[in-house]
Amino acid sequence: ADEGMWFLMFIERLNHRDMQKQGLQLTAEEIYSINNNSLKDAIVQFGGGCTAEIISDQGLVLTNHHCGYGNIAQLSTPENDHLTNGFWAKNKSEELKPDNLKVRFFVRMDDVSKRILGTVNEKMSEADREKAINREIAKIEKENSENGKYVVSVRSFFQGNEYYYFVYQDYQDVRLVGTPPDMIGRFGGDTDNWEWPRHTGDFSMFRVYADKDGNPADYSTNNVPLKPKHHLPISLKGYKLNDFAMILGYPGRTNRWMPAQGVAQNIDYAYPAWVEASKVGMDNIKKYQEQNQKVNIDYASKFAGLANYWKNRDGMIVALKEHQTVAKKSKLEAKFNKWANKKANKAEYGDVIKNLNDYYAKTNLDARHNNYLAILMRSxxxxxxxxxxxxxxxxxxxxxxxxxxxxxxxxxxxxxxxxxxxxxxxxxxxxxxxxxxxxxxxxxxxxxxxxxxxxxxxxxxxxxxxxxxxxxxxxxxxxxxxxxxxxxxxxxxxxxxxxxxxxxxxxxxxKKTEEQAQLEEVYAKNFRLLVKGLRESKIGDILYPDANSTLRLTYGSIQALPKSLNPNRQPDAPANYYTTMEGVVAKHKAGDAEFENPKRLLELAAAKDYGRYADKDGYMPINFLSNNDITGGNSGSPVMNGKGELIGLAFDGNIEAMAGDVIFDPKLQRTISVDIRYVLWVVDKYAGATNIIDELTIVE
Ligand code: ARG
Known part of the structure; x- marks a missing residue:
């Protein structure tokens, strides 16, 4: 369990029995079905880089505040500052249309490995191979798009050893329904970002619109809320330690198969450049943001993006060193190399490790240069x-x-x-x-x-x-x-x-020099062979492909972190797998840009006015931990119990586990989620947006 980002089409075969043992009560068909409505119909990719879920029969979309952030900022001005004040549409006509936002529904997927790999052979140059593959991909995309109704995307998995196609439908009329103020949605700011214990109301709400027949349509006042095939019921029952928890979403990128020297290159060359250049960008932006509220709003999203991965990459350098990831991977590769040089394997695999090491040695300086340049261009x-x-x-x-x-x-x-x-x-x-x-x-x-x-x-x-x-x-x-x-x-x-x-x-x-182009061909071929060989020899024990922004399921359970992990950050609950309103109040700092709470929140908290959203033990739950395997792109993903009911939404990972994109560590790797009961408390009690509550399917 816990480790693994699984394909929906293989759940039945690979995971379902294990999931049932751990507490899943749904059939595999109820999670993913091509012919019937299933859980997957409620999961969307949000704005290209995040995940979201449909939570009402009127196309209501729930995602993170940090996912809606750029859109909320774009709709904000100093006079009408929704970022600072929050925003709640009292009815549909008050909803706001951001300039650029779409959501993507997942229709189906299938394996086309045989078909695509049937067009190539090992004698081909990498360039010819790529051409042949791209020709076949273009055909598959055309065959399945139904004249443009669907977006079809064929993707490579296991470094070019398998191929799958994905059929999607995009909706481009998506409107802002509600968002808490920054003080709640970004509570803790960049200081708490990537940290546990956490107390953030990281959510926002949108609505998908369609034409009267339910088809995607450009923005129009004639459009109507989408009637989705499925929407997630919401559980107010909470969870306890070891309870089953699963997440569906769009993890962006992991490097679990990356060779040792690739990790070393990142630690020593790529990430330090990324970190340094990001900081230079951030410092120069912040200087102007502090002087002027309009600049502050206009650059909020850009700054948050730079700061988020600045801290992430810095954390990765530390965690990868601490985990001795390079040494561990080198050891595995030494074992592989021995296998690869046995007589039967030598012709195909004998030089794989040598070639990969050679590639990295020759590209270290490029990696450094490219990262300085990439962040220059981004900032x-x-x-x-x-x-x-x-x-x-x-x-x-x-x-x-x-x-x-x-x-x-x-x-x-x-x-x-x-x-x-x-x-x-x-x-x-x-x-x-x-x-x-x-x-x-x-x-x-x-x-x-x-x-x-x-x-x-x-x-x-x-x-x-x-x-x-x-x-x-x-x-x-x-x-x-x-x-x-x-x-x-x-x-x-x-x-x-x-x-x-x-x-x-x-x-x-x-620009690529002739030499670089050649190096990259060698790299592509040998990385493909490494993964093929690691699987064939069973020396590699990873059973799932690296994340690449395709829909995955991860399952596990509610799990705590050791209290001793971070002495500077004391948990506010007896068991360190959730946080409470007491913790929010304890962190409150009047006038602080990151830790100030709205007055109304403090009043409600003082009166313990939690209504039906309190845990049965009396406290108001805020954030919680599970051992699910997620990464960037999963932000906004639904965390569901064994019945497929929503219990929270994932929004972060903990800094101690930043090596997780390369090596999953069951002891340290946790998903940080906002409890759905806190989300609804903010909507209902704090904001009084009962029109939203009335739309939901709530299980008490
Ligand atoms: N670390 C989170 C992620 O990448 C984003 C959190 C955004 N919040 C913030 N305070 N910057 O998924």
Missing amino acids: AALASAPYRLGKSIENYADANDAKRAEMLPQIEAMIEAIYGKMHLPLEKDVLAAQLNLYASKGAEAGLSPYVAELAKGNGNDFTSFVEEAVSRSFFADAAQVKNFLISPDVEVLKKDPLYILSSSLVERQA
Whole structure:
């Protein structure tokens, strides 16, 4: 149990009996069925990077606050600050439509390994192999899309040893229904992020709309709430230690199969660069956020994203070292290498370990460079946007009048997305600071040629370059870009300093030398063989493929963490598998940006006004732990009891288990979830949004 991110189509065969033994009361068909409505029909991928669940027969969607965060921020202004104040639609007409949000339903999946691998053979070069596979993938996607009704995605598993296709249906009219204020939804802020004990009301609510026939439709006031095939009933009964708990969701990425030297490369080269560059971005953003509430709102989501993985990667470096993950993996690989060099295996597997080690040794400096550059691009809008926008403008300039009329609204939307909330002084500082860092730390692997040229003259201080480039570039603000569109001149575009910089950085990201391309082929082939051999020899004991943003189920039970684990953070419950309102109140700090509670919450807590949401032992439950195997992307996933009833939603993992994406540690790895009873207490008692409560199917 606990370890494993399982495919729904194999639950019957691989897991169902074990799940039953642990407390599952549903049949495998009730979890995943192609022909009948099942649990999987209530699970959606939310906004591309999170998970959510349908919790009413009117398409009500529940996810984390941090998943809805970007959309809530986009709908907020200093005058109407839903992020700070919270928001509750009293009826459907008050719901708010964010600019860009879709949810994705999972229709079915199937194994196409034989079909795809039937088109390749071991004599092919990796490039030819990839071509043949992509041709077959395109056919499979076309055959199953029903003329565009569905999105079909074929994905590789076990490093190219198996292939499955997934059929999805996307809905693009999704509206904000309710969110608690930041003080509840982000309680504990970045200090508590990735930590246990925890006291966060990390949830928000949306609604899916469809046309009158239930089909996906662009936003329209004629659309109606979607009637889902299934919605999750909600249990107010709670749980106790060792109770069965399962999670369905979309884990983004794990590296459980990663070779030892790959882990070493991450620890020594990739992650330190990621951490350092993220901090530089964060510090320069924070400086401006503190001065101005509009900037604070407009950059809230970007800052939270950088901070989240800054702490994650830093935690990973520490945890992977502490676990001696590289040594453990090396030991396994030594065993494999022995097997691989037996006579019968040598031809296929003999050089696999040597080739992989060779690959990593030769790419360490690239890994460092690429991470500095990636975070530069992610944190500095003036580094990434001018190239993207410039390419569109180039096409626009070349187009005839009819085509231009068609393109203009798209370009205008792009301009709005880039500049609508941009704060230029902040962006200048972020860009200069990131260029300084990149030029000084990435040089060993070869900088973008333009940056390298500039660095020669400025000694890695890009402050005046940025000042000057921004003053001369028409990419400095929306008005100038729009003005340029009136009579676009590609020659002028090509001389624009920010366009030149941005192009050079993007091209450097995409650039592969002949040697690198060859190295990557060797890597792909040998990693595929390693996984094949580890499975064939049974030296590897992992039975499930790495996460790759496809729907998985993980099951286990409610489990505590040792109280001694984190001496600085004392649990507030006798058994360290849940937290209570007492803990929320104990952490309260008036005036603090992370630990202040709303007055109303404190009053209700003082009166112990918990209604039917209190545990039968009298306390108000806030967050809890289970030993389920999740990672980023699972955020917002439903935690269900043995009957498939919702008991909470997953929102985090604990810092001590940050090695978990590479090695699952049953002693330390926990999922942190918000108790559904706290969610409903906030909706009902705190916010008085009884219209939402009335929609739900509640089991008492
Ligand atoms: N660590 C969580 C995750 O990646 C996100 C938590 C967001 N909350 C916060 N305070 N930054 O799933």
